Amino acid sequence: MWIISRKFAEQFTRSEQLSAQLEPVNRGLEQQVEQRTRALREEQVQRLAFMANAFHDLRTPLFVVQGCLDRLESGAGTGGNLTGVMRDRLDFMRKLVEDMFLMAKLEEKQVIFDEDRVPLAPLAERVTDGLREAAVRQDVRLTLEVRDRCIAWGDDLRLEQALQNLVTNALHYTPPGGVVTVRLYAEGNEACLEVRDTGPGIPLDEQDKVFLRYYRTPGAKRQGSSGLGLSIARQIVLQHQGRITLDSRSGEGSAFTIRLPAVRRPGTE
Structure with missing residues (x-):
């Protein structure tokens, strides 16, 4: 009986020692999980902000173009001036879409670089x-x-x-x-x-x-x-x-x- 108790005590001591050794590892893993979770949340916030801003900057030129077309149809504006405004806003939209597409490809490592x-x-x-x-x-x-x-x-x-x-x-x-x-x-x-x-x-x-x-x-x-x-x-x-x-x-x-x-x-x- 004494031998069994001694072995049990030794086993319990080893378990406590192992637990103490694993405690810093567990804390480190918990910190890594917290950091990664925080990073994912921040990334999600950035993505939502990006989409909101992109929507704003695509919508605004469309309103400008629509306004120019309405003025042309009503005869309230001259063609030369209004077409210049529309071309400028359409050029901006094209540049924005191209930049969005390039940024997405760069982040996914899908752009092939010459060397x-x-x-x-x-x-x-x-x-x-x-x-x-x-x-x-x-x-x-x-x-x-x-x-x-x-x-x-x-x-x-x-x-x-x-x-x-x-x-x-x-x-x-x-x-x-x-x-x-x-x-x-x-x-x-x-x-x-x-x-x-x-x-x-x-x-x-x-x-x-x-x-x-x-x-x-x-x-x-x-x-x-x-x-x-x-x-x-x-x-x-x-x-x-x-x-x-x-x-x-x-x-x-x-x-x-x-x-x-x-x-x-x-x-x-």
Whole structure:
């Protein structure tokens, strides 16, 4: 009887020890489940907000087009002016739908990227040259500074699209008389494309949200922007094993920097 009691006590002690060893593991698993549940809830909230914003931005141009058609039918407006307004709003809707489709494909890893050496200096020149007229219309000075002739590896077209989205975003937030500067330089083993503006800057508590789909900083203009440009740029850069960093302070402008693995030592041809 004494032997049985002793064995039972030993078994009970081992069970307590095992339970004590498993307790931190269980706590860790519970924390992981809580974190994942919280992340899923936040993702659901973001998706609902995205759909609501997308619905708003698709519906508003439709109302404008409908109003123009009503005026044309009633003879209250001239064809030239109204068709210009309708074309502008239809172009915006097309861009929004294209951005939504591309964003969905990027998130599902369904976009096929070409792989080749990409000289970033001519890429930056194409982007700044292509947006020069838009900058002039907004009375914003757009400049390019090439400090190092860096080369990255990836899809030339998609990387150009990512940079163009950053520059377009900077122009969108820079007031008349301001400056948007694109800089290409090397930093360590990274090729860096920086887009710096003299806009209002982004509050610190808003900076972790700027890459969310359809997010706009408080007071931002809705017209002309799909709200997906930064999200698309980030997805493109991430799938090139790169990253985008943000340096911004309220009232001091913002700097978004694409950082890509450099193919070879920057500065050499």
